[in-house]
Amino acid sequence: MAEAAGRWSATHRWTAVLLWLAFVAVATVLGGAVETQSPTAAQLTNGESHRAEQILGRAGLSLPAHEVVLVQDTGGTVDSDRFRAAVGDTVKALNDSGRTADVVSPFDSAGQAAISADRHSALVQFDMAGDALKAEENVQPVLDAVARVAKAHQGLRIEQFGEASFRHGYDAKLHTDYSDAETLSFPVTLGILLIAFGAAVAAVLPVLLAATVVTAAGGLMALASHLVPIDQNGSSVMSLIGIAVGVDYSLFYLKRVREERAAGRGTEAAVTAAAATSGRSVVVSGLTVIVSLAGLYLSGNGVFLGMATATIIVVAVAVAGSVTVLPALLSLLGHRIDKGRIPLRRRARAARGRTGVIDLVLRRPALSLALCTAFLGALLVPAFALNTSDAGVGDLPADSLPALQTYQRIQQAFPGAGSPAKIVIKADGLGGPDGQAALDRLRAAADSTPGLRGPVTFHVNAGGTVGVATVALDGDGTDRTSVAALRTLRETVLPRAFAGLAGAETAVGGTTAVSEDGNRNLSDSTPWVAGFVLLFTFGVMLFSFRSLALAALTLVLNLLSVGAAFGLIVVVFQHGWGEGLLGFTATGGIASWVPLFLFVFLFGLSMDYHVFVVSRIREGRDRGLPTARAVAEGIKGTAGVVTSAAIVMVAVAAVFGALPQLSMKESGVGMSAAVLIDATLVRAVLLPAALILLGDRSWYLPRLLRWLPGGGHTEAAPEPGPVPERDSAEALA
Structure with missing residues (x-):
């Protein structure tokens, strides 16, 4: 074809x-x-948080985007007249914006828990009106209203933070960062290719x-x-x-x-x-x-x-x-x-250097295989201690967005206030006496249960059948403290609070729940994804090259390459060995989506070099060359272009790895490291050494599988004649 x-x-x-x-x-x-369609909230969630979205969806509702306004006076308390006036103006501005719902003042009976212990800070809490997915598009007028109140009350800190306002700034910054990275990657790539060609x-x-x-x-x-x-x-x-x-x-x-x-x-x-x-x-x-x-x-x-x-x-x-x-x-x-x-003089010297290394591998395949395997094995060891943990809002450095600095101040005064759990309740009579009694039990539990904090906000649909309550969880939203509080809420507090409400069904969503349920889903699905990738990669290689040994060797080499990259990621990002160089703060884990993402992408992308090199070796074999000579010619004939291609891939991934977003930094650096390892140690050392040691067994195909078609292999074109001296470096490149 x-x-x-x-x-x-x-x-x-x-x-x-x-x-x-x-x-x-x-x-x-x-x-x-057409407009690019983004996933809905239900499509981005798994487990119980997905069930919460489904209940709301069937009721024609959605989990509201929760927001807070921090009002803080480091030199005074909430009891001063100017503090109360600032809170009153904030509440009025929020209501007048037309974009908010359920505004709760810290001076209301329902919001009294939103006054800090030192009485220097208070939170005005509210939800964004309408669909939560559209909230970040509609939040700017609210931000403007809060900014006007802040300007009118000099000397007080009045700042907004929440799901919608954070995503508004976060997405805008990421769009700018990604666009800059894409723009930079093209000239970087061009410069590398100028040297290569x-x-x-x-x-x-x-x-x-x-x-x-x-x-x-x-x-x-x-x-x-x-x-x-x-x-x-x-x-x-x-x-x-x-x-x-x-x-x-x-x-x-x-x-x-x-x-x-x-x-x-x-x-x-x-x-x-x-x-x-x-x-x-x-x-x-x-x-x-x-x-x-x-x-x-x-x-x-x-x-x-x-x-x-x-x-x-x-x-x-x-x-x-x-x-x-x-x-x-x-x-x-x-x-x-x-x-x-x-001028090609430096390129010619580089080509001779590559050829020298390859000659050494071809002369000492067993030693090369042993040393390289030991080295990659050492890199692989830390991967067994890989731990996943979502950084939450900490995925970006605090100084990269004003909203993150606001979040830190809120966390200091009100731990858990920035990322409350959202409890969806489905039952008949939520608006009646039984529903009110259940809500009272929930509020009492929020004030007395370690890990939970009030105030509890609640609103119900017109039919009184589906309601949404919010309660703050200790921690930063995705750490162990928040996860433990979520577990207490789900397993202990809610069953007791709604035990007296006939037919009540509860499901918890929110930042912590989405993170925890997503991690659980990834843990459950990873073996299936990995098995699929391994099985079909094996099948593609078997069909393409009609060699059982080569297909098996491909899986071993790819797993070793990816495993070594995982080990490096653990050392750098989990243990923090690269904090100063790469500009990040280690969280003690890797973003939950990064390992599976890297496994799939690296397993696929490493096949670029593998297929190219093996195809060249197979060409020599099809011409009747002995395996050792076919390997030598194939490796030497592809060394330059594989090196150049790998440098391009490493450079492009490194550009994205330089982004401030921690999870993208992890994936970019991991991809760069993996490609570098794969194109040098794996394809230039392990692959030729293993094929030479296997000899003719490299092309072993059991009789039961000899019905497989040739996979496109035909008699190769006549072997090229001697390369003119003036183009020898060019041919290697």
Whole structure:
């Protein structure tokens, strides 16, 4: 398929280019005509918090976005006239905004618990009116109203914090940070490619392809979001993966075309040969990445579903562009691909250095295998102590958003006030005497149970059948203190409070509940996702290369590579060894979504290099070369391009790893480390050493499996002749 597509594109060059540009334009226009659909609250939750959203959804309600306004006087108390006047003006401004509901003053009987023990601080509590998912879009008028009150009461601190106001600032900052990272990644990639190829045109071409791939995939993603909603994380990861694989696939193609031309073939013959070899590697690699990403659909987590959909789209588009428009462009450019040459002396020395290391591995495969395995095994050990813990609002440094500084002040005065539990109650007669008695028991428990704090707010629907109560939990919302308080609320307080209300059903949502239920869901689904990825990766490799031993070796090498990366993440982020260098504060754990995300993505992306290298080795084997010589030629022939592709991937991931968001920093640094380990130690040392030691057993296929088709393997093109001396460094690159 890849060869046929490449041959057609090389002979219908302008048609292929125009069709690709038309595809990009149509995808962009169609995507721009619709709004990207974000996940609903129910789609982002699991377990009991998901059940809470379902109860509200059936009742036509949603969990309200809870907000508070901190009124603080460090030099006075809440008893002063100016403090009371400030609180009164705040309550009035909130009510007059038209965007709030259930405003509770600390001087009301229901809000008395919202006065700090030192009486320097008080909280005005309220909910955003309407759908919680739209709250962050509607919160700006409320923020403006609070700001006007603060300006009118100089000398007092009057600041707002809550789910809507935090998300409003948080999403805006992330959008800016992600956009800056994406913008920076392109010139960084171009600089690396200029060094790798030594020619301006050859360096620009992969960047242009990656840019069109990300653009087209962005339009398709907007359309696909109406089937599988995609949040901002999915969009950002799509850009990261799109740039990386778009450049990688172009590198594989360009490497082979330049090599074939250096051997004396014409442009069309070189492009056709590249389509039959590197083009096939791109298809197999892309398929493997897509299969790995599809494993995320088994997680049942709305964020992962969006990530999987977005990245599957961008990888599929990258594969399509690489086997269609790229051969056409290479055919059009011909020898002009080498225009804008830069000196290759340093690149030639680097090539000789790589060759020297590979020669050492090939001469001492057993020693190389033992030393490298021991080193990676040492890196793997810390991974067994991996602990997950959500940073909550601490995912960003406090100095990156004013709202986070407000949150810290609220936590100091009112622990747990910023992230209350939201209790959904379904029962007949909630508005009657029995419902009121149950609510009184809940309020009493909130004031007397360790870990819980009042005031308890409550509102019920018109039919008196579904209500929502809020109660503060100690802790920062996602730490062990908050989780323990949540467990007490669910297992002890609620059963007692609503025992006298016939047919009552309760479910707890809110920040702590969503985090805890999400972690539990990930723990339950991880074995299924990992098993899916392992099984289908094994199947793809078995089908593609018709070797049981090679398919098994692939799993072992990938697991070792990913495990070593996990060990590094634990050392750096869990134990805090990289705090000063990377600018973060260790939380004692890794964000709960990062390990599964990295496992799936790294398992898929590592196949880029693996398939490319093994395909080259298999080509030599198909020509009748002994396994040792096929390995030597395959490894040496791909060393330069694998190194260049890995550097691009590491650089792009590192740009995202420099973001202030801790969870994205963990995933970016983890991806950089894993790709670096994979492209150097695993593919350049472990893979050749293992294949040489296995010898002809590398291609073992049991008789029971010999019915498998050839996986696309055909007799390779005639072996290239000697490479002209002037292009020797270029061929290695």
